[in-house]
Ligand code: IPE
């Protein structure tokens with residue numbers, strides 16, 4: 001049993017756990033609320049920005065692992081619409097890290113076949129970061145590997161309002177009739193258009209809330225909350241989350257017997 005393996009051995013050799021997972025039952029899309037950077041730093045008597053910096057290494061490792069496993073997409077909640085209200089110094093530190101990440105990771109993304117995209121109010125980001133993002137998205141677009149979707153200046157409610165506005169405009173223009181607004185059409189107006197809904201949502205840092213993340217898309221996601229702070233969430237912890245996911249029975253409203261009989 002996969003979960004038994006993880007309970008017994010918290011420090012397995014790097015190559016072993018992936019083989020313990022059922023590769024036919026991997027989530028197609030994993031969404032992650034990367035929380036706990038500030039507390040990780042505070043615990044060490046460091047400034048919060050150092051926690052964010054340490055978190056970048058987790059991002060690199062998780063994207064690499066997910067790519068190696070053949071997971072289709074990973075969405076990372078990197079900065080929320082609410083995070084704009086943090087002290088200016090912290091926002092600035094986060095923007096500096098984002099800038100450095102985009103500058104340093106373009107080459108590795110191209111090498112590993114990663115396709116970058118983003119979700120959120122990108123127009124609120126500093127202009128040079130917008131340019132870096134557009135460049136990285138364009139350059140990685142022909143890749144065929146994992147989709148890395150960065151949620152930046154992202155808020156679920158703002159995304160839903162934006163979708164409603166766009167559909168309302170289409171109705172006014174006469175392109176569609178209100179009855180033609182289906183769940184599918186609505187989903188096409190979201191930042192995540194074309195991506196499967198997340199099968200698994202992971203939140204690190206100990207809180208059990210969504211904090212305005214992917215409100216529409218997570219309606220049937222499996223939720224995994226861990227107290228581990230994001231900078232400590234590495235390959236081993238990610239594989240443990242995947243193993244936990246594989247132990248779930250996803251019923252989508254049906255009975256257990258119906259699903260087992262599928
Ligand atoms: C998550 O870590 C990163 C962002 C929200 C940008 P936090 O900065 O929220 O860390 P905690 O929750 O205060 O520990």
Ligand code: IPE
Nearest residue numbers: 033034035077078079080211
């Ligand atoms: C959620 O974390 C946002 C990101 C991880 C980017 P927060 O730290 O902002 O969430 P709350 O304030 O604890 O709900």
Ligand code: MG
Nearest residue numbers: 035036037205
């Ligand atoms: Mg937090």
